[in-house]
Structures are given as structure tokens and as C-alpha cells.
Amino acid sequence: MRAMSPICYSQSEFPPFPGLRVELEHLLGVTDPLLAKIDTGATRTVVPAALLDQVGAIRTGRVVSCRSYDGRKREWPLYEVTLHVTDDRWPDGVRRLFKNTLALGVAGPAEVLLGRDILAAWHLHLDGPRSRYRVE
Amino acid sequence: MPGTDDLSKTLETYGRAKLRRAVNELAQQELPSSSLDLSGLEADIIDATRRLLITGEVSSDSVLMCIAYFDGATQADLADSFSIAEGTVRKRIKGFLEAVVREINEPGETGAGGDTDAWTWRDDHEAYERERDSLGREYPGCYIAMHRGEVIGVGDSANEAAREGLEQLDRPTSLFVIRAGDPLPEPEQLGMQMEAPRSMVCEQ
Numbered sequence: 153m154r155a156m157s158p159i160c161y162s163q164s165e166f167p168p169f170p171g172l173r174v175e176l177e178h179l180l181g182v183t184d185p186l187l188a189k190i191d192t193g194a195t196r197t198v199v200p201a202a203l204l205d206q207v208g209a210i211r212t213g214r215v216v217s218c219r220s221y222d223g224r225k226r227e228w229p230l231y232e233v234t235l236h237v238t239d240d241r242w243p244d245g246v247r248r249l250f251k252n253t254l255a256l257g258v259a260g261p262a263e264v265l266l267g268r269d270i271l272a273a274w275h276l277h278l279d280g281p282r283s284r285y286r287v288e
Numbered sequence: 289m290p291g292t293d294d295l296s297k298t299l300e301t302y303g304r305a306k307l308r309r310a311v312n313e314l315a316q317q318e319l320p321s322s323s324l325d326l327s328g329l330e331a332d333i334i335d336a337t338r339r340l341l342i343t344g345e346v347s348s349d350s351v352l353m354c355i356a357y358f359d360g361a362t363q364a365d366l367a368d369s370f371s372i373a374e375g376t377v378r379k380r381i382k383g384f385l386e387a388v389v390r391e392i393n394e395p396g397e398t399g400a401g402g403d404t405d406a407w408t409w410r411d412d413h414e415a416y417e418r419e420r421d422s423l424g425r426e427y428p429g430c431y432i433a434m435h436r437g438e439v440i441g442v443g444d445s446a447n448e449a450a451r452e453g454l455e456q457l458d459r460p461t462s463l464f465v466i467r468a469g470d471p472l473p474e475p476e477q478l479g480m481q482m483e484a485p486r487s488m489v490c491e492q
Binding site: 179194201204207208210212215216227229230231 | 446447461477
């Protein structure tokens with residue numbers, strides 16, 4: 153049982169950030185493992201549209217409206233896709249599978265951001281000084 | 289006929305990609321300059337903006353050709369043929385096309401989804417909305433998968449429709465799927481800030 157083993161932040165940028173390996177899956181298959189950022193500032197999970205195309209996600213017809221910091225309004229489509237946490241460090245008993253979750257698909261190069269729609273399933277304890285987190 | 293001031297609203301309604309196609313189409317039309325009917329001319333432009341048939345991007349040259357054409361035509365014909373304020377009308381047409389050029393050269397916030405392809409997800413939505421009633425009658429209770437305005441998959445579930453569509457298309461993509469006849473949901477307003485500076489590329 154690895155229920156509360158700490159997971160180190162990703163060091164790929166500074167300051168380091170809490171991240172985890174996930175895979176996206178839908179009608180056409182599954183992606184390679186992707187490093188996703190835990191983002192409590194994101195209302196919904198964000199995924200590059202190219203990855204959604206790759207796995208044959210479903211574009212639902214639902215649209216979300218967001219604002220950028222200069223006040224401009226942008227709309228983005230919502231896709232139905234399955235997200236699977238495949239990180240080896242992920243503790244047993246903590247939810248890994250999010251079937252048919254709704255994610256914002258954004259064009260161009262982008263990160264996978266795990267928003268509060270996913271994060272609501274977990275208890276997260278961020279340990280900034282030691283650059284690690286626990287999840288249960 | 290949208291004037292320059294109405295351009296943002298027009299782009300929002302019809303989509304930038306469609307306007308590009310419309311201008312492209314106008315540049316290729318042989319409009320009858322000798323019997324130019326102004327009301328018809330306006331209708332042509334409005335109709336053209338509604339057409340979704342032509343793919344591909346319009347070039348600035350095409351737009352300039354349009355402007356030149358309308359300039360010449362109105363100067364030569366309108367004043368004699370119609371009892372109208374020729375200058376005002378010409379300015380409206382020219383202003384509209386010039387505004388399209390500006391929008392093409394300086395893409396602004398009205399392009400949604402960040403999609404730069406000639407056909408965007410918004411075009412799919414517009415195509416569906418136009419045919420919604422007839423699609424509801426043709427596929428009652430079924431889910432349909434659409435690609436560039438065409439139904440390419442039908443099923444009892446969204447997945448079934450999408451699978452059929454993907455088989456038809458034979459290439460990876462994410463298809464627009466909806467229950468035929470259902471209205472598109474209103475946009476969901478998120479408090480989320482997109483295009484935020486989430487990661488710093490360079491700090492000085």
C-alpha cells in the first residue's frame with residue numbers, strides 16, 4: 153500500500169510544478185503517456201486538440217467561453233475523452249480513471265492541464281518547500 | 289449589407305473562414321457591370337458570406353480585386369443607372385471589403401477556438417444549425433456525426449455515430465456528434481482565464 157507516498161514535482165521548469173503521467177483514450181486508441189500539470193486555476197481540464205483528434209475524441213457541441221487577461225473573450229469547444237492516470241507513483245485506491253470526461257480542446261502547442269473537474273476527485277497536499285505532493 | 293462598423297458582429301455571426309471564402313468567391317464572379325442592381329449586389333455579398341461550399345483561404349489580392357471592381361463599377365454605372373447616393377454606397381461596399389482585408393491580415397479575437405483551418409468547429413455548428421430541423425426529421429432520436437457540414441455517421445449513441453463516421457473518413461479526427469434535432473447548448477461561461485502566462489519561456 154503506497155497510500156501517502158510523496159510524489160516529486162516535475163523539474164522541467166522553474167519553479168517545479170506538481171504533475172503526473174496520464175494517457176488519453178477514446179474511439180481510435182490511446183496516446184503515449186503525457187505529463188499533465190495539476191492546475192487549480194483551471195476550471196476545466198485543457199488538452200491540445202491534436203491529441204483529441206489522434207484518439208478520436210467526440211466533439212460534443214458544447215462550448216465554453218473564457219476571457220484572456222487583456223479582456224478578450226474566446227470560445228473553445230468541449231470534447232468527450234477518457235483520461236487515465238498511468239503514473240507509476242500513483243497510490244493504490246486513488247481514482248485513476250475518468251471516463252468520458254469533458255475537456256477543452258485548444259489549438260496549437262499546449263500543455264495538458266488537469267483542472268478542478270478532475271482535481272475534485274482527489275485530496276491533494278502540496279509541499280512546496282520540498283517540491284513534492286501527496287494524493288489520497 | 290454589413291458596414292465597417294458592423295464587421296465584428298458579422299464575423300461573429302458568420303465566422304472569419306466563411307467571409308474569406310465569400311470574398312474569394314466574389315473575386316471570381318462575373319458581375320454584370322452594365323446592369324448593376326445595387327440591391328442585388330448587396331444581396332450577393334450577403335449570400336456569399338453564407339455560403340460554405342468553397343474551401344481554402346482568400347488572398348489579399350482577391351480582396352483588392354473586389355475593391356477595384358466595385359470601385360470601378362459604381363463609379364461608371366451606378367450614378368447613371370440608379371437615383372442613389374453613389375458615393376455613400378461605394379464607401380459602404382469598399383469599407384466592408386477593406387475591413388475584411390484588415391481582419392485577414394490582423395486576425396483578432398473573433399476567431400474562436402484558435403482554429404486556423406479553413407473549416408472550423410464553429411462552421412460545423414453553423415452548418416448543423418441551418419439543417420437542424422430537417423436533420424431532426426431525417427434521423428429522429430438518433431445521434432449524428434458531422435464532418436464539414438455532412439452527416440457521415442448515424443447511431444443510437446454518440447459513440448456509435450462517431451465510430452461510423454470515423455470509418456467513413458478513415459483518418460484520425462474528433463467528430464462533432466449530436467442528437468439530431470437537438471439545439472446546440474448555449475456557451476458555458478467559465479471564470480477561467482485562458483492564454484494566461486502559465487509558463488515562462490524566458491525571464492530577464
